[in-house]
Amino acid sequence: MKNRKLRMGMVGGGRGAFIGGVHRRAAALDGQIELVAGAFSSDPKKSTLSGKDFFIDPSRVYASYQEMAKKESALPLGERVDFVSIVVRNHLHFEVAKTFLEAGINVICDKPATFTLSEARELKKIITKSKKVFALTHNYTGYPMVKLARQMVRKGELGKIIKVVCEYPQGYAITALTGEDKSIANWRADPKVAGISNCMGDIGTHAENLVHYISGLEIDSLCADLSVNIPGRKLDDDGNVLVRFKGGARGIIYASQVSNGDENNLNIRVYGTKKSLEWHQEEPNDLIVKDAREPRQVYRRGNGYVTGAAADHTRIPFGHPEGFIEAFANVYNSAAVAIRDEIDGKFPRKSGYDYPDIRDGIIGMAFIETVVKSSTSKQKWVKFPAIPK
Numbered sequence: 189m190k191n192r193k194l195r196m197g198m199v200g201g202g203r204g205a206f207i208g209g210v211h212r213r214a215a216a217l218d219g220q221i222e223l224v225a226g227a228f229s230s231d232p233k234k235s236t237l238s239g240k241d242f243f244i245d246p247s248r249v250y251a252s253y254q255e256m257a258k259k260e261s262a263l264p265l266g267e268r269v270d271f272v273s274i275v276v277r278n279h280l281h282f283e284v285a286k287t288f289l290e291a292g293i294n295v296i297c298d299k300p301a302t303f304t305l306s307e308a309r310e311l312k313k314i315i316t317k318s319k320k321v322f323a324l325t326h327n328y329t330g331y332p333m334v335k336l337a338r339q340m341v342r343k344g345e346l347g348k349i350i351k352v353v354c355e356y357p358q359g360y361a362i363t364a365l366t367g368e369d370k371s372i373a374n375w376r377a378d379p380k381v382a383g384i385s386n387c388m389g390d391i392g393t394h395a396e397n398l399v400h401y402i403s404g405l406e407i408d409s410l411c412a413d414l415s416v417n418i419p420g421r422k423l424d425d426d427g428n429v430l431v432r433f434k435g436g437a438r439g440i441i442y443a444s445q446v447s448n449g450d451e452n453n454l455n456i457r458v459y460g461t462k463k464s465l466e467w468h469q470e471e472p473n474d475l476i477v478k479d480a481r482e483p484r485q486v487y488r489r490g491n492g493y494v495t496g497a498a499a500d501h502t503r504i505p506f507g508h509p510e511g512f513i514e515a516f517a518n519v520y521n522s523a524a525v526a527i528r529d530e531i532d533g534k535f536p537r538k539s540g541y542d543y544p545d546i547r548d549g550i551i552g553m554a555f556i557e558t559v560v561k562s563s564t565s566k567q568k569w570v571k572f573p574a575i576p577k
Contacts, residue, residue, distance in 0.1 A: 193222040194524055197260060197269035197293075199253045200227030200276035200283050202238035207298060208438070212242070212327070214272065214516035218503075220524055224248055225258040225269050253284050261291035269295055273528050276390075277381050278536050282307040285322070289314050294321040294527050296520065300393055300466070301549025303383050308553040312546045323440045323523035325543040326397040328454065328553075330518030332489045333475040335542075336498035337402045337458070337465050340477075340551035346460030350438040351402050352431075354395040354456040361425055364418045365446050377421050385556050386423035388414060391454075392443035392559070393552040397544065398456055399400065399441065400551060405433040407555070407572040412562040417446050429559055432569075473509050497542060501521070519543050551575050 196215055201208020202271035208228070215221040225248035225366040228238035232251035240250030250256035253276075260268045260477045272293035274284050282302040286296050301324055302308040316320045328334060340346060375381045376390050383389050399405065409432045414424035431439035435503030439541050447453075473489040487494060503510060522543040529535040554573050564569040 190267075193220055194270045194527055195224045196221050197256065197272040198223060198226040198228060199256065199274050199288075200228065201226075201273070201545060202234050207273065210513065210516060211273050211275055211296075211520075211543070213329075213513050214518045215561045217513065217517040218466045218521060221520065225250070225260060227251065227253045228302050243441075251529065253287060257287045257291040257293065261293060269293060270531060271523075274298060277375055278383050279303045279381050280285070282311055285311060287447055289318040289320050289322070292320065294530060296323045296325065296523050296548075298320075298325050299397075299544075299549070300383070300552050301546060302420040302553060305550070305553040305557045308546070308550045313474045315546050321331060321523060321526045321527070322536065322546050323519065324546070324549045324552075325516065325519050326394060326401070326544040326548060327512070327516040327519055328398050329544055330468060330501065330515035330522075331467075331469075331472050332494070332502045332518075333467055333472060333487065334398070334402060334515075335496070335501055336475055336487060337456075337467055338404075339496045339498065340463075340465060341403055342458075342459065345463060346465065347406060347462030349403055349433075349435075349437045349458060349460050350404065350432075351437060351459040352399050352456070353459075354399045354439070354441050354454075356395040356443040356454045357450040358391065358445045358452060359448045359450045361418060361445040361495070362448045365425075367419075377418075377558060378425055382423065383556065384423070384560050385427075386413070387425050387443050388427045389423075389446050389556045390431075391445075392441065393430075393555060394454065395456075395546060396555045397438060397443050397444055397552060398454070399431075401544075402456065403433075403437075403458055405439075406433065406439055406575070407448060407551075407558075408432045409569050409571050410558055410562055411568045411570070412559040414559065414563040415427075416460075416532055424563075427559065427563070429562075433498055447506070452502055458576075472511060472515070476544070508564055524553070530560070542551060547575065547577070 227250040229235040252353040261517045272288045274297040307326045376386050411430040414427040426444040429441040457466045478484045
């Protein structure tokens with residue numbers, strides 16, 4: 189199926205929604221995907237207005253996701269949406285994904301996968317039964333130099349991994365902490381909508397996923413300390429996690445929304461017996477490779493010495509920076525390969541695909557629940573639940 193664009197639907201992401209705009213721009217970046225339908229808000233009037241904003245045929249703008257799934261799945265293949273992007277709030281992820289998968293429609297979902305770990309495990313059963321594609325937009329896996337880092341680890345260039353440190357500090361909530369600004373509170377601080385964690389559930393899971401994607405390490409146990417610094421909040425705005433990985437490596441994962449002065453400072457350091465590497469999201473085109481026995485090296489995106497998946501996911505020559513939207517688009521492009529295979533009856537490939545899937549989603553939900561359990565436990569070190577391959 190190479191003679192047309194993939195047809196995309198969207199649930200959520202209407203007027204004023206930041207992440208909905210990110211998904212639409214990322215999906216459209218390479219000209220392979222076209223937004224043709226959506227239920228853009230739980231408010232039917234807002235959904236209609238959003239459809240006008242996006243130049244969608246009014247007959248394909250729906251008042252609810254249930255109506256959308258029913259009517260789209262009734263259309264002939266080639267007219268209906270090939271997949272739906274889910275960008276609603278956390279507590280709705282499971283039901284929306286379930287509805288479309290059971291209607292025979294592929295799904296790309298914003299993280300986290302679900303509201304709870306039990307929902308994520310149940311969703312895996314639904315995905316398996318449906319034989320449809322489910323991709324999760326842990327977008328930082330889309331950066332070319334993150335893919336190069338993963339390639340170096342897989343090839344053994346770092347030797348045995350000893351330690352991994354991943355940090356995700358933000359400082360946007362500091363004014364709420366100091367009382368200067370009370371307006372920044374959002375739905376992620378509401379446990380009825382966000383789940384049992386705010387900071388760790390929102391950005392800490394990105395750090396965990398980046399560690400897993402690059403290093404391939406599986407968590408054995410962890411010790412966490414979460415804190416609530418902003419008065420009146422019920423959920424964490426800062427957290428520190430010590431990690432023991434299977435095989436003996438150790439790790440530190442830290443996430444914060446009250447790290448004064450930091451913007452979106454996700455970074456990772458992976459230490460091996462031969463070499464180590466370092467990557468910073470705010471300077472994403474560089475990968476630093478270090479060795480105590482020789483000068484450090486800086487690998488730059490777009491150069492001829494960068495090969496494999498890193499080169500495959502690079503769009504423009506060196507000296508022209510690529511960033512957040514491009515990385516997000518790489519996740520969409522990788523998922524699009526699987527969706528085209530599914531349409532052609534060739535899904536899944538034996539070689540696999542390079543996008544976060546439901547297993548990553550289950551690991552993320554297990555991370556959230558284990559971190560919260562550890563933080564409230566006197567025992568502190570808590571065993572990580574088993575996650576089947």
